Amino acid sequence: MRKTTPSYIVTLRLKTEVFQEDTLNKRFELSRKLYNACVNELYKRYRTLQQSKSYKKARKMKKGKAKNDAFSALYKQFGLFEYSIHAFLKPMTQKFKQNIDAQSGQKIGTRAFLAFKKVMFGDAKKVYFKRYGEMESVEGKSNKAGIRFIDHTIVWKGLSIPVIVKKQDAYVHLALRDKVKYVRIKREFLKGKYIYYAQLVLEGIPPHAYNSDGLKQQVGVGxxxxxxxxxxxxxxxxxxxxxxxxxxxxxxxxxxxxxxxxxxxxxxxxxxxxxxxxxxxxxxxxxxxxxxxxxxxxxxxxxxxxxxxxxxxxxxxxxxxxxxxxxxxxxxxxxxxxxxxxxxxxxxxxxxxxxxxxxxxxxxxxxxxxxxxxxxxxxxxxxxxxxxxxxxxxxxxxxxxxxxxxxxxxxxxxxxxxxxxxxxxxxxxxxxxxxxxxxxxxxxxxxxxxxxxxxxxxxxxxxxxxxxxxxxxxxxxxxxxxxx
Incomplete structure (x- = not known):
């Protein structure tokens, strides 16, 4: 089992130029289409599964380990698991490799699968396709490839966009000492235009914030x-x-x-x-x-x-x-x-x-x-x-x-x-x-x-x-x- 460590997020605004915003908008739109392609493929596979005799037989089984094992085998057989969606996305990410890297593409597939997983387990009725402009974030898997944070700059497929770090912001300067696990680029529609942010997922716990009175967030007793x-x-x-x-x-x-x-x-x-x-x-x-x-x-x-x-x-x-x-x-x-x-x-x-x-x-x-x-x-x-x-x-x-x-x-x-x-x-x-x-x-x-x-x-x-x-x-x- 993969070892997990505590993490927290620091959000920093990106200092973008017009051509960089155009490129980011293009990549968000490509990400949206890749996400919708994954959802569409998952629906096809799930409908094929539902029509099989094995699925109908498994549904009639009593609750327990045997029924769970039967469904797990069916999901694997019909390609309804995370890594099968990664394989489905691979040729598409290669086609758009100038804009979408492999790790970001895998994260898009994981995002679609986790949403569809709720349908498979009865926690949701359907997964909605994302309409134009509804893809608001793209993220990587590590800070070693794809979307990276290097020397106060976001580097991604030919783009180098500096982040805005205020000199007096002691909290951010302390946080940036921690290891960056991976980076997420997020956009928000603010006063008629998109504003772009970098969300750094950092390893550890947030540093304590102080003001003129001392520690801002104190834990009581009792x-x-x-x-x-x-x-x-x-x-x-x-x-x-x-x-x-x-x-x-x-x-x-x-x-x-x-x-x-x-x-x-x-x-x-x-x-x-x-x-x-x-x-x-x-x-x-x-x-x-x-x-x-x-x-x-x-x-x-x-x-x-x-x-x-x-x-x-x-x-x-x-x-x-x-x-x-x-x-x-x-x-x-x-x-x-x-x-x-x-x-x-x-x-x-x-x-x-x-x-x-x-x-x-x-x-x-x-x-x-x-x-x-x-x-x-x-x-x-x-x-x-x-x-x-x-x-x-x-x-x-x-x-x-x-x-x-x-x-x-x-x-x-x-x-x-x-x-x-x-x-x-x-x-x-x-x-x-x-x-x-x-x-x-x-x-x-x-x-x-x-x-x-x-x-x-x-x-x-x-x-x-x-x-x-x-x-x-x-x-x-x-x-x-x-x-x-």
Missing amino acids: RVGIDIGTSTIATCSEKKVLLTELAPRVVNYEAEIQRIQRKMDRSKRTQNPSKYNDDGTINRHYRERWVYSKRYIQLRNRYRELHRKNRMVRKQDHETLSNELLAMGDLFFVETMSFKGLQKRSKKTEKNKHGRFKKKKRFGRTLSNRAPSMLLNYLERKLKYNGLELNKVDTAKVKASQYNHFDDTYTKKTLSTRWNDFNGIRIQRDLYSAFLLMSIVKDDELDKIDRDFCFKTFGSFRKLHDRVMQTLKTKTRTLQSMGV
């Missing part, structure tokens, strides 16, 4: 419970309690994005009347190309720019919050939650009390904007850099939202119930769940709450809780799920 929802997060340690909105700044762009989408739709319908049926749906039988006005292109660029800003704001909010959480302690507990399941539409058809059908939409847009899983990934990554881990508690076994540590009972509550009442003591539901998660017994099972620890720390928790809720009441805007 237990921390995290109750994370679709749009809020509640955390509790012995010294601090926090209830806050996830990525609070993303809502600033949501309304404008929706307005631009409506304008784009009106423009597209005006320019392409034959593309739509009388009921407003798209006419799939009309195969002519779409016509886009200059106004539509301006709106589309503005739409892309807003999404880019939204993405960057969300990332900054999560980085800041993860640092704040890291300073609360060094032993973290969080409930497992299937955010992927919450994205799906409800299968049940139900009516409300007025006799109208309920919407089947659930939390797709909220999860897209707030990205709670991304925050946990950021926190887990930073914990690993410090030799720590994020302890994941089984939700079904612990049932923190239902438990009452005073009488050791479980009571189901509706989602709209935001407060717990313990004989006149009112505690916000999410903060109480975080308090209980903080009290989890640290063992292999992670399925027991330490009641003695709960009784010992509840008094100080209640004081911190009341202080936080009083502060939230003074804010001009809070989410309904906070119960303020």
Whole structure:
């Protein structure tokens, strides 16, 4: 088995000239076509596999090692494995060898195979082909061939593009002392044009960042419970309690994005009347190309720019919050939650009390904007850099939202119930769940709450809780799920 070492990424802007940007655009487009060719070939091979008698026989087998071995043999027989796609790509990369090197071509094949692998294992329904302009990155496999980083310069098939490193950026200068594993070239559409970046994948852990006050990111001491929802997060340690909105700044762009989408739709319908049926749906039988006005292109660029800003704001909010959480302690507990399941539409058809059908939409847009899983990934990554881990508690076994540590009972509550009442003591539901998660017994099972620890720390928790809720009441805007 290949030995893995820890790694991290440093992103540096490229100082490109116009001819270099043209060459890079050409190579991104070639990479897109190679990727689509791989996906197309994988679909052909998979359909051939599905029509075979061996496949139908293997599907009827009972779950176990024999069935897994049968499928592994079939995948190998029909060329549905990573290195077979590398072999399929080899003659194409040789044809375009002036622009695409062998290692970058193999990485494109690996990328297509990993996406298609989800279809093979039932984790996805289909793999989409990339449209023009949708290929946003190309990477190599090592810093010895293909795309390389040499003396603050990206070297790739005749191109030598310097990276921009600021003299006062001490973090980057420290990071560049580490070994470069491989290089990725990435582009972003910024204010109507593409900006190019080099992402250096470096071996080791990131250097510590300092400011005038000393170390910027410090790890606290103690237990921390995290109750994370679709749009809020509640955390509790012995010294601090926090209830806050996830990525609070993303809502600033949501309304404008929706307005631009409506304008784009009106423009597209005006320019392409034959593309739509009388009921407003798209006419799939009309195969002519779409016509886009200059106004539509301006709106589309503005739409892309807003999404880019939204993405960057969300990332900054999560980085800041993860640092704040890291300073609360060094032993973290969080409930497992299937955010992927919450994205799906409800299968049940139900009516409300007025006799109208309920919407089947659930939390797709909220999860897209707030990205709670991304925050946990950021926190887990930073914990690993410090030799720590994020302890994941089984939700079904612990049932923190239902438990009452005073009488050791479980009571189901509706989602709209935001407060717990313990004989006149009112505690916000999410903060109480975080308090209980903080009290989890640290063992292999992670399925027991330490009641003695709960009784010992509840008094100080209640004081911190009341202080936080009083502060939230003074804010001009809070989410309904906070119960303020």
